[in-house]
Amino acid sequence: MTDKQLIHWAGNLKLLRTRKKLSQQQLADTLGINRNKVSAQESGKTRNPRIDDLVLISAFFRINLDTFLRTDLTILPEDQLLDMENSQSADLTGRHIRILPITVNQDNEENMEYVPVKARAGYRSGFADPSFVASLPRFSLPELPRGKTIRMFPVSGDSMEPIPDGSHVIAQYQEDWLQIKDGTACILVLKDSEEDIVFKMVHNRIRQNGSLLLHSLNSAYNDYEVHVQDILEIWTFIGYISKQLPQQ
Known part of the structure; x- marks a missing residue:
């Protein structure tokens, strides 16, 4: 992933960890990863985190990965953050809400x-x-x-x-x-x-x-x-x- 795609990862990770009142060590122990990895990602020193880590961390906080990467959660209102943390997070892009049903004609073109x-x-x-x-x-x-x-x-x-x-x-x-x-x-x-x-x-x-x-x-x-x-x-x-x- 590019730096642009990861623009909000570090800040969001720190925000969500502190909201759960977890230390970096506690989060690392829970996820089964090294504390230094958590610290490096929160500080932005890790420029290209492994996709496995991204998926693991976003799943733990129950935040859609695309939202985790691209949306500045620090500016969202408290009620929306609570909804996200309770697994009721909105997909801010609209991409993952559903698969759009379509029909096609005999030439396989959309009607x-x-x-x-x-x-x-x-x-x-x-x-x-x-x-x-x-x-x-x-x-x-x-x-x-x-x-x-x-x-x-x-x-x-x-x-x-x-x-x-x-x-x-x-x-x-x-x-x-x-x-x-x-x-x-x-x-x-x-x-x-x-x-x-x-x-x-x-x-x-x-x-x-x-x-x-x-x-x-x-x-x-x-x-x-x-x-x-x-x-x-x-x-x-x-x-x-x-x-x-x-x-x-």
């Missing part, structure tokens, strides 16, 4: 699925079910990216005007949530919210506090934050279809 209004209510419970995804209607449009996972979602309400109520948003599956740039329009599928599917402008606060700030184009609506633990899927905006002309 583009449409989530109609009738299926929208069941999408939150069926999004990970291959049979549910296979039952969705398929569509095809020119000029869309090839080799990508693309779906079309119905959106309702006026929070994203001038995009009209009842529009259908075409979006591409976002695999790594940390890579979302501020001001990106996204479809978000939420876990426990009155709105199961929302369409908003996203400002990325994952590295700071594990959340996304959601902004509406309509200034009558206030911004609000959603924690990554409450998100099932994120799709980035490509375009939309509407039978109405946008308001002037």
